[in-house]
Amino acid sequence: xxxxxxxxxxxxxxxxxxxxxxxxxxxxxxxxxxxxxxxxxxxxxxxxxxxxxxxxxxxxxxxxxxxxxxxxxxxxxxxxxxxxxxxxxxxxxxxxxxxxxxxxxxxxxxxxxxxxxxxxxxxxxxxxxxxxx
Numbered sequence: 001x002x003x004x005x006x007x008x009x010x011x012x013x014x015x016x017x018x019x020x021x022x023x024x025x026x027x028x029x030x031x032x033x034x035x036x037x038x039x040x041x042x043x044x045x046x047x048x049x050x051x052x053x054x055x056x057x058x059x060x061x062x063x064x065x066x067x068x069x070x071x072x073x074x075x076x077x078x079x080x081x082x083x084x085x086x087x088x089x090x091x092x093x094x095x096x097x098x099x100x101x102x103x104x105x106x107x108x109x110x111x112x113x114x115x116x117x118x119x120x121x122x123x124x125x126x127x128x129x130x131x132x133x
Contacts, residue, residue: 008033008112010119011095012105012126013043013069015062017054019099025049026127028069030104031119032091038115039087041073041094042123065102069094
């Protein structure tokens with residue numbers, strides 16, 4: 001296996017159902033590797049955690065906001081005008097701080113030869129594992 005050489009940036013997407021309380025759980029990941037021309041986002045909503053943190057909240061509303069992230073990352077016109085931006089601009093929009101129910105965590109960096117494999121590994125470790133049990 002060759003030495004990883006392409007820099008990438010990623011952030012975990014978090015659901016913060018009641019912003020004033022600050023409680024959150026991981027629900028997605030976005031990763032950008034400019035040299036490999038890779039930008040991807042994936043989401044997974046744990047409705048039980050949502051209900052525990054915000055009883056009476058509507059998971060379909062949260063899911064709609066989450067589901068827009070992969071469309072934007074993919075440049076799919078269904079993601080709205082942000083999806084039509086260049087990949088770097090889409091990434092920066094996806095990881096920009098906000099005060100909404102969907103909030104990105106801090107941006108982290110790394111090196112990879114295979115951004116898809118790195119993305120899959122990080123999603124499994126940071127999002128899927130967080131939502132099991």
